[in-house]
Amino acid sequence: MRRADAFLALLLALAALGAAAAAHARAQARRLLPEQEARAELVRRLDLTDLCLFTEARYTRHPSQADRFAAFQDHPVALEHFPSGSLVPPRR
Amino acid sequence: MRTWLARQRSLLDFALGSLWRRKGKNLALTAVYALTVAAVASVLFFTGALRAEAARVLAGSPEVVVQRMVAGRHDLLPAGHLQALRGIRGVGEIRGRLWGYFHDPTPQANYTIQVPDRFWGEEGQAVVGQGVARARRLAPGSPLDLVAHDGSTLRLRVRELLASGSELVSADLVLISEADFRRLFGVPPGVYTDAVLTVRNPREVSTVAAKVAAALPDTRPITREELARTYESIFDWRAGLSVIVLGAAVLAFVVVAWDKASGLSAEERREIGVLKAVGWETSDVLALKAWEGAAVSLTAFGAGVLAAYAHVFLLGAPIFRPALQGWSVLYPQFRLVPEVGPYQLATLFFLSVAPYTAATVVPSWRAATVDPDAVMRS
Amino acid sequence: MSFLSLREVRKVYHQGRPDELAAVRGVSLELEEGQVIVLRGPSGSGKTSLLTLVGCMARPTSGRIFLDGREVTSLPERFLTEVRRRTFGFVFQQFHLLPGIPVLENVMLPAYPLGLPRPTLERRARELLELLRVDHRARARADWLSGGEAQRVAIARALINDPRVIVADEPTAHLDSKLALELLELVADLRRRGKTVLMASHDAVVHDAAVVDRRISLRDGRVETGAP
Numbered sequence: 024m025r026r027a028d029a030f031l032a033l034l035l036a037l038a039a040l041g042a043a044a045a046a047h048a049r050a051q052a053r054r055l056l057p058e059q060e061a062r063a064e065l066v067r068r069l070d071l072t073d074l075c076l077f078t079e080a081r082y083t084r085h086p087s088q089a090d091r092f093a094a095f096q097d098h099p100v101a102l103e104h105f106p107s108g109s110l111v112p113p114r115r
Numbered sequence: 116m117r118t119w120l121a122r123q124r125s126l127l128d129f130a131l132g133s134l135w136r137r138k139g140k141n142l143a144l145t146a147v148y149a150l151t152v153a154a155v156a157s158v159l160f161f162t163g164a165l166r167a168e169a170a171r172v173l174a175g176s177p178e179v180v181v182q183r184m185v186a187g188r189h190d191l192l193p194a195g196h197l198q199a200l201r202g203i204r205g206v207g208e209i210r211g212r213l214w215g216y217f218h219d220p221t222p223q224a225n226y227t228i229q230v231p232d233r234f235w236g237e238e239g240q241a242v243v244g245q246g247v248a249r250a251r252r253l254a255p256g257s258p259l260d261l262v263a264h265d266g267s268t269l270r271l272r273v274r275e276l277l278a279s280g281s282e283l284v285s286a287d288l289v290l291i292s293e294a295d296f297r298r299l300f301g302v303p304p305g306v307y308t309d310a311v312l313t314v315r316n317p318r319e320v321s322t323v324a325a326k327v328a329a330a331l332p333d334t335r336p337i338t339r340e341e342l343a344r345t346y347e348s349i350f351d352w353r354a355g356l357s358v359i360v361l362g363a364a365v366l367a368f369v370v371v372a373w374d375k376a377s378g379l380s381a382e383e384r385r386e387i388g389v390l391k392a393v394g395w396e397t398s399d400v401l402a403l404k405a406w407e408g409a410a411v412s413l414t415a416f417g418a419g420v421l422a423a424y425a426h427v428f429l430l431g432a433p434i435f436r437p438a439l440q441g442w443s444v445l446y447p448q449f450r451l452v453p454e455v456g457p458y459q460l461a462t463l464f465f466l467s468v469a470p471y472t473a474a475t476v477v478p479s480w481r482a483a484t485v486d487p488d489a490v491m492r493s
Numbered sequence: 494m495s496f497l498s499l500r501e502v503r504k505v506y507h508q509g510r511p512d513e514l515a516a517v518r519g520v521s522l523e524l525e526e527g528q529v530i531v532l533r534g535p536s537g538s539g540k541t542s543l544l545t546l547v548g549c550m551a552r553p554t555s556g557r558i559f560l561d562g563r564e565v566t567s568l569p570e571r572f573l574t575e576v577r578r579r580t581f582g583f584v585f586q587q588f589h590l591l592p593g594i595p596v597l598e599n600v601m602l603p604a605y606p607l608g609l610p611r612p613t614l615e616r617r618a619r620e621l622l623e624l625l626r627v628d629h630r631a632r633a634r635a636d637w638l639s640g641g642e643a644q645r646v647a648i649a650r651a652l653i654n655d656p657r658v659i660v661a662d663e664p665t666a667h668l669d670s671k672l673a674l675e676l677l678e679l680v681a682d683l684r685r686r687g688k689t690v691l692m693a694s695h696d697a698v699v700h701d702a703a704v705v706d707r708r709i710s711l712r713d714g715r716v717e718t719g720a721p
Contacts, residue, residue: 024609027124028130030410031314033486037417044424048453051428055452058280059238065281069231070311072342074169075246075286079226079442081216084287085227086349087342088180088309090188122608129605134591389589392550393603393650394578396571399524403551487577490589491662 123406126399130406144409145418151367152467153426154421159459164451168434169346172284173339177311178320180337181327191306192334199330201311205323207315211307213296216254217289222250224444228289230296238292240274246286246445248276259289264301271295279448286447291365379478386488387482392490399484401476408475412468420463430451495523497519497658499548502556502705503715504542516542516712523685524691526657529684529704532570532693534711540693541662543711547691548660578603582651584661588643590650593638597613599635600649615672619647625679648679658689677702 065071073085081088134141181200183192192211198210212228226247236242243251252258257272277285289351297304312327316319324336387400426432428451440446504517514541516533524530524547532540541630545551546558557566582603591598600618622628625645630638638646644664651659665673673696680690681704691700700708710717 025124025128027128027346028463030127032411034217034417037346037421038412039326040421044421045455046295046455048424048428048455049143050449052284052452055276055280055450057280060448061278062281062284063171063175065277066284069229069285069288069290070177070210071172071284072176072180072337072430073284074165074172075227075244075282075284075440075445075447076165077441077443078227078246080225083443084216084225087337088182088189090184091169118608120608121610122606125601125605125608125614127609128611129602132594132598385589386591389591391603392585392589394574394582394654395603395606396574399606486551487574489539489548490585491545491550491583 121403126403127406127410130403131410133403134407134410141411143379144330145415146469147367148411148415148471149418149422152415152463153422154363154425155466156420156459156463157426157432157434159463160423160453160455161451162434163346163456164427164454166346167454168283168396168451169349170343173342173346176339176342177233178314178339179324179327181310181312181331182335182337183189183309184332184335186334189309191302192309194305194307194332196334197307197310200310200327203323203326203330205315205319205326206314209310209312211310213293213302214308215296215300217299219250222444224250225287226289226445227287228291228296228299230293231290234290234292236274236290236292238294241271241295242274242277242290243283244277244285244288245279246447247289248273250445261299263299269295269299282447287445307447338424353356353412379482383479384482388487388490391483391485391487397431397483399480404476404477404483405472406477408472409468410473412471415471416467419467420460424453424455426449428454496526496561497524498522498559499547500557500585502546502553502558504539504546504551505554508554516714517546517553520711520714520716522709522716524689525703526689527684527687528607529680530692530707530709531691531712532563532691532709533695533700534717535632536694538711539714540695540711542638542644542692542714544660544693548581548583548658549573549673565635572603578654578656579657580656581660582654582656583687584644584647584651584659585665586666588647588667590635590638590646595631596627596633596635596638596646596715597631599646600653601654603650604653618653621652624651640667641675644668644672644676645679656688658691659683661690663696664692665694665699670698673698679702680704682712706709 034070072087075084127212181192182194183190183196194211197211198208200206203471205382210232217226217228217229218224219226224247243253243259247253251257251259253273253276255273257273259273261271262268263269277290291299296302302308312323312324320338320340324338327334327336390403391397406441426434431450436446499520499522502517502520503515506512506514506516518539520539520543532543534540542551545554549560550608552566557564560576560580561564565573568576590596593604597615597618600621601614604614604617610662619628619631622631625648627642627645627649630642630646635646636642644667644687647661650659651661664676668676677699679700680692684692699705
């Protein structure tokens with residue numbers, strides 16, 4: 024087999040895997056739909072406002088409800104001691 | 116057209132042969148490059164999926180949250196404020212919310228204690244999220260003792276667990292009745308944590324928010340749009356963690372590119388000279404180099420993107436978990452709905468394939484414009 | 494009738510700089526097709542420079558070069574390359590085969606930009622290797638060849654685009670006398686096939702070979718004798 028053809032075959036294989044991933048994404052979206060709807064229902068029922076990703080502090084658990092600049096209490100660019108602080112920029 | 120194709124195929128063939136001569140170096144380069152692409156793509160996919168999830172969550176969130184501020188901090192909202200809100204034109208429903216944070220010293224975890232608008236349990240019962248259940252090893256029927264504000268013990272019994280599919284929003288929730296809440300935190304009757312209100316005409320949300328701020332100067336209205344903005348900036352891929360990862364990736368790329376740019380070896384230069392001498396045009400040499408760069412970067416791009424997809428959506432992003440989890444004891448277990456848009460793929464493509472190929476072609480440019488007779492005179 | 498003619502051709506390297514070097518100082522020549530022509534002269538006499546000018550590898554600083562009565566001196570690069578590819582095949586003194594690449598591929602290299610179908614290209618390359626009796630080395634890497642083999646592969650590469658003229662710079666410099674004689678036989682063979690062979694050499698074996706039709710002596714960038 025020519026090298027160029029082998030390489031094109033590799034690219035095609037990668038593309039096929041990509042297509043498989045896309046198919047998986049669609050199937051997964053369908054499969055997770057009930058969960059998603061249950062989450063949406065819970066959010067409506069409990070008036071939730073935030074994702075439960077970081078529970079270590081108030082301003083990381085509910086970034087949208089925190090005091091203004093809570094994550095940057097001393098100074099807007101003060102270094103944060105929670106790792107999740109690096110994900111939460113000062114609010115605009 | 117056929118000649119053009121045959122020509123490109125021959126050039127690609129030769130480019131691959133050239134790369135294969137230094138297969139150790141080039142395979143290692145491709146692998147490292149694929150890893151870099153995988154890291155950046157993982158961040159993009161992960162934050163993209165979370166962002167989409169946040170958008171879905173926020174679609175059901177209250178339109179306006181009204182917080183009372185005292186001395187710059189969030190404070191309890193008296194029931195009188197609810198009355199005042201009722202008088203504002205355009206406001207639909209108004210509900211005072213009761214919620215707060217509770218630090219449980221045993222597992223060293225923070226819970227969010229909340230009173231649902233219509234609690235379906237009884238006094239003395241609790242509905243807990245899966246994260247809380249894991250931390251305290253709870254099942255329906257288990258006792259749950261919490262230390263109240265005055266040092267006494269509030270005895271609760273777990274009524275049920277919230278569905279595990281909802282962990283992304285509910286892992287740390289403990290839902291209890293209003294009476295238990297007031298007893299636990301010592302919140303007197305007639306005050307609430309904050310208030311949520313619906314707006315009759317969705318286009319008037321900001322007007323209503325402005326009216327709220329005017330009517331109750333000690334409050335801060337937070338509109339749903341502001342919630343959305345907060346999450347947009349949290350998961351903005353240019354922010355936070357991704358900046359660090361991207362920064363490292365870009366730095367690594369710059370090192371590689373610099374090495375390539377400055378390191379067109381005497382041997383490579385001589386080879387370009389030979390190609391020119393045997394009848395190649397400058398454009399043929401550049402096409403060859405473009406194929407060399409494209410071969411490496413296309414492979415790295417494809418492999419990297421696929422690896423990132425597998426990492427985030429099949430394995431649940433195990434590499435990011437420690438970073439996201441941080442000091443949290445409760446961390447939700449969740450499966451992200453795959454969200455990969457053309458915008459993300461295009462970003463990755465132009466971040467990987469384009470600059471690498473350019474970094475291969477550009478340094479060859481000067482070498483490729485040498486006179487063909489240079490070889491004869493050497 | 495001559496198919497290649499040079500009119501008062503001069504070549505100056507590094508013009509206007511302290512290391513300026515006038516390698517060719519006004520050469521006029523008429524070359525005929527189908528001949529074996531040897532340029533001879535001491536080193537530094539301008540042999541190699543003249544070869545590059547005749548072979549359209551470099552442009553003269555002044556003067557004009559005609560190929561089939563058409564001036565090629567002022568052609569833009571693309572056309573000049575095109576003309577060069579069709580008309581000339583080069584054998585370099587150092588061979589300049591690409592190391593690490595199979596012999597067959599080395600032979601095919603000059604034909605890649607033409608976009609010929611691969612099977613055609615491979616067949617032609619194999620035929621040439623056979624003709625030069627190195628076909629058993631087709632799969633070997635070019636840097637594993639002996640001097641004589643490398644020479645033959647270099648000639649095969651020069652012939653891949655079926656050029657009218659073979660230009661060879663000091664073709665015997667790296668060969669012992671037995672291999673040098675073999676090379677001359679090859680040259681005779683090429684001549685029989687109607688090719689023109691233009692060699693630069695200061696090897697007496699080449700000068701005195703019976704196959705040579707014309708000898709041109711150069712000294713200090715000028716033609717000494719043998720010019721028309």
